[in-house]
Amino acid sequence: MNTDEKLVMMANQIAQFFAAQGEARAVPAIADHIRKFWDPQMRSEFLALVPGAEAKLHPLVRKAVALIR
Amino acid sequence: MTPLSDEFDYGTPAVAAEQTVSLSVDGIAVEVPAGTSIMRAASLAGVAVPKLCATDSLNAFGSCRLCLVEIDGRPGTPASCTTPVAAGMKVRTQTERLKTLRRGVMELYISDHPLDCLTCAANGDCELQDMAGAVGLREVRYGYGGDNHLADVKDQSNPYFSYDPSKCIVCSRCVRACEEVQGTFALTIMGRGFESRVAASANVPFLESECVSCGACVQACPTATLIEKSVAEIGTPNRSVQTTCGYCGVGCTFNAEMRGDEVVRMTPSKSGKANSGHSCIKGRFAWGYAQHKDRILKPMIRASIADPWREVSWDEAIAHTALEFKRIAAQYGRGAVGGITSSRCTNEETFLVQKMVRAGFGNNNVDTCARVCHSPTGYGLKTTFGTSAGTQDFVSVEKADVIVVIGANPTDGHPVFASRMKRRLRQGAKLIVIDPRRIDLVHMPRVEASYHLALRPGTNVAVLTAMAHVIVTEGLIHQDFVQTRCDADSFAEWAAFAARPEHSPEATEEATGVPAAALRGAARLYATKGKNGAIYYGLGVTEHSQGTTAVMAIANLAMATGNIGRDGVGVNPLRGQNNVQGSCDMGSFPHELSGYRHISDAATRALFEAAWGVNLDSEPGLRIPNMLDAAVDGRFKGLYIQGEDIAQSDPDTQHVLAGLKAMECVVVHDLFLNETADYAHVFLPGSTFLEKDGTFTNAERRIQRVRKAMAPKNGYQDWEITMKLSEALGYPMPYSHPSEIMDEIARLTPTFAGVSFDKLDALGSIQWPCNDAAPEGTPVMHRASFARGKGLFVLTEYVPTEEKTGPRFPLLLTTGRILSQYNVGAQTRRTANSQWHTEDRLEIHPHDAEQRGIVDGSWVKLASRSGETSLRALITDRVAPGVVYTTFHHPNTQANVVTSDYSDWATNCPEYKVTAVQVALSNGPTDWQREYGRHSEQARHIAHDAEAVPAE
């Protein structure tokens, strides 16, 4: 896995955990987790790759993207 | 063996009784708990009754008849060790009759004992000798010429202690120590009367027996029969320093018994609250690495990893490193450097490294090896309970009725705690083991698990959630506890979630491989009303894609059954390395400051900024895997690593090496040229735990002193080296002693507010939180309420790992460790412990082996999607069909070449415990192993040429 693939996978894993709590709670929780534990460079790399990787992202991650910014 | 320190032997164990009894011994009045032996009461009154078969670590046995006393109004001369006190008793310990009787007993012993006292290794340290003096033995009427055992042959097979039967007085202290203290039952007394002799297992040499070399028998032996070889070699010790074991998270207290600057032996201290006088092979015997010839004592640098090392002075090494780090920061940005703290170093040293990174480097790129082991514990328990740590002290297990062991192998990983646990199991507590492998605890002498749920690796969350299903749907919830102590909404949501049919044991059976009936039985047993259920878990829980989820699932179970907040219950992570709890507490993670406070919290930051006189970055830094990714991507260039070997211990070795190779300045601060040092540009020699002052924090949050027993052979304690580096970087942090660092930690960390070296010296140890509310610390947490207020239930949906078996990789590999070796083995491989584990072996089920034509001992190739390695097979049904298992103690095996780069969703803790693999016969090491070996040899070359600057 290269770094981009890893970032996508990590984001999706986070979404899989929070998914059980329902979308309304999961989306902000995913964004919060990423903001709290990923360093700023990882976050900006991730946000930069989002447009090209939409299809690979968990639906909840897609929704959380706006909150990570 | 008489310990050198002032650890008095009261003869028989203390009795815990509310009621006391008054009596007099030789006219001295004494009051003791009811049930105490006369011998102990006499000791407490200051009267030493002669004894040989009694010692206060063991139950009284009454065989030697030396401890006879007279009691007014009672006939005869009862043995004081086996006779309990009674109110108003008048005991006499020295009468003419007693003296004569005792002399007679001693005469018999001595007539069959070699009289080479002057040249005996135990001379001056022998209870038989002491007792001969104490009873005033002056002549032996039977002569020395009668039948004796003087020609018996010594058993020297164990590398650390010898057994000389000719000196044995058949007191059976060793046999009882092996049973009562260690719980291994390796020794018996064979034969009868004069022919009786101590024998290991079925009368085989010690090394071949079930003996695990804990040394309890050696310590219990009153003569030189069982004695440390080091005492024979060096001589008896003449001073003693109390300190804490540097190996595992049990944190045993030891007396380092010294002669001059040399360790003679390590004896576990009875005053140690974690070990109560017991130890394992590592702490007691495997300290020789400190003197090993491989240890590097002079700093070294090199421009490129292709160059040989060049020894330089400390000043040059530090100046060079600082210059490089400054250059990298100027060239690539402040975020291009970072540091890794060590779970083997002291709290004070760890705190300093993270301080240097945050304040000196000016970023939060600091992490620790807990990343790869217990980071999910921190996150999971913080979320559910509010504190990133286990809930109990070790003695709590003595009150447990049902013990659940998940993903841990205490008899190998945490042996001294395991001995405590086994004692409780022998008393009748029930045991549930949840582990893919049949660990020793499942079936051992006088211990039999009620359930062994041999789950498929990677399915912990499914199993734990199925247990929750049973507890919820069968009405086993502890309603009172849940209503008063836990968050009501989260409980209701969780209960509905767990009750869903897809979480039933029947529905999950196919994925987990655990028969539904067994799972139901185990869940019911754990949730038994009115009983104490305690969960102990290890890396088999955390090192998964869902490690954090599993920790939360465990916390849910404990809350739902009310098994939190008192003795005998709780959620207990068994921590790997000696100070992994401490390194986490000290703010080693990139997102948090000491005491688990997030770096984005402005108030906490302000506190540190004021103390440290710098501005702190409010954003989290890089975690170890992120650092390596960033290095491969070219944006991370310099790394200071204190006491860790990430090239061997971290997953997906090829990726780690690519990351290290991409850096411009890798600094390894360690004892040995480890695997990571092959890729380093600077080597700073470290000091061992015997050479430094500081504290370690064990798995029960117990902060304990580490005391310097000898001068650091490398010149400096590790905290001093970090201090020098930080100063050279332009951020001086002057301390004259680690106690000052602890004072700073206490000022900045609410859970440590009451901790100081003075208090530690006075109390012996302190379990955090220690503050105004708990001035002497907190043995059991969450008693009245949770640290977070109400306990939070969290939904734990099972998500199968991405690491899947398929036609190419049909088997699941899981990893672990064994008793005699420690972690990457850098220390234990450099001791005689290697005699028990000369290589890593691949455990494979007979069925899988047969399909592949593998026989025991065959060389096999172990291949995964990440890489391949070779090692020899061990055929055993300890592992289920479809599962293989190995350890990772030897660098030439490189088991982590095959592990994947999947990791825990919350913490990036790597998924060591599940890798899809294939196993096939091979003819020996792989090309990669040969190439790796060749490179290591070359990378470790040290130039000893004329221009090398001698070290200070």
Ligand code: SF4
């Ligand atoms: S060293 Fe430990 S395990 Fe071995 S015989 Fe002695 S007490 Fe038993």
Ligand code: SF4
């Ligand atoms: S070996 Fe030592 S402890 Fe064991 S029976 Fe003999 S004298 Fe006693």
Ligand code: SF4
């Ligand atoms: S159990 Fe752990 S702390 Fe205790 S002696 Fe063994 S290695 Fe050291």
Ligand code: FES
């Ligand atoms: S010490 Fe009491 S009988 Fe041996």
